Amino acid sequence: MIKSLLLNRSDRRLELGLIGLVTLVLLWALGTYWLKATVPMADLLSPGVTFESLYELLVQNQLTVHTLTSMKRVLVGLSLALVLGIPIGLAVGTSRALENSTGSAFQFLRMISPLSWMPIAVMVFGIGDAPIYFLLTFAAVWPIILNTTAGVRSLDPKWLLLARSLSATRREVLFRIILPGILGHILTGARVAIGIIWIVLVPCEMLGVSSGLGYFILDTRDRLAYSELMAVIVLIGALGFLLDGIAQQLHRRWTHAARRPTGSR
Known part of the structure; x- marks a missing residue:
């Protein structure tokens, strides 16, 4: 029932x-x-014309390379943000002194728009994927740090006390108590980070690269192909919706498994 x-x-x-x-x-x-x-030219922006253009672009395989390139950049940016954000969040969450000393600096940096770093990123990393990876990582790392820190703070101290009483090593405490206990928070941070990355990605792909959905939007603008431009906008929304849905399902599965009583099937 x-x-x-x-x-x-x-x-x-x-x-x-x-x-x-x-x-x-x-x-x-x-x-x-x-x-x-x-x-x-408003007719070129209508749903009927847009979906027809999207169908033609998909059938003619004109968006495959651009879509795969954008998805690769999202994956790399998210991976770098996780690699940097989780250890920093663990360190900040386990040390009040470190949290107090870094809190103001992190909040200051977090409030700077990632897009404002675009000229500096190009100057330092040059033209190509490197500045895009930097901007995506910078945009996505903050929700991961904040959620990881919050997860560590929300852990039941009794579990850590029990681990110490059983002479558990730091490695065992980290991988058997802390990380499983905060995985839900990490997944929440990753979901927020994916949304931020997907929003920042399109303007980042206008940094002189020759592929990606952001580049294709510039190309359609230059060709005055507004129906194709609207088609790509719809595709961007659909792909972002799909990525968020995947992240949401992973979070639900983990929280459901975490709440399931031991020994239940």
Whole structure:
């Protein structure tokens, strides 16, 4: 019975989600219809023309390289942010002195828009993927640091005390108590980081590279191919929605497994 209730709730959530997307497309169509009176080329922005252009681009395989390139940059940026953010978050979370000494500096740096570093990144790293990786990592590392720190702070001290009483080594405490206990927080930080990376990615790919969805947007603008430009915008939204959904499912699976009683199946 509980399983059927969960399935009904999931179906209901799916139905409401579809209604929301249909409403969004209808508002989009109404907006382009309203623009026709003032913008002569508003027809190129309509949902029908946009989806037709997206279908043609996908069939002609014109977006495959750009999409794969963008996804690779997202993966590299997120990986670098995790490699840097998790150890820093662990260190800050386990030391009050370090937290107090770095808190103001981290908040100051976090409030600087990653895009403001674009000229400096190009000057230091040159043209190519390197400045993009730097900007994506800089944008994504802060939610991972903050969530990792919060996870360490929320651990039950009794577990750490029990580990010390059993003469557990630091490595055992880290890999058997701390990391499993904060994995949910890390996944939350990763989900937020993915959203930030995906937003920052498009302007970053306008830094003189020759591939990527951001580059393709510039190319369509130069060719005045506005229907293709709208098609890529829709694709960017769909891919970002998919990435967030994957991160959300990973978080749900982990939290569900963490709450499951020992020995249950």
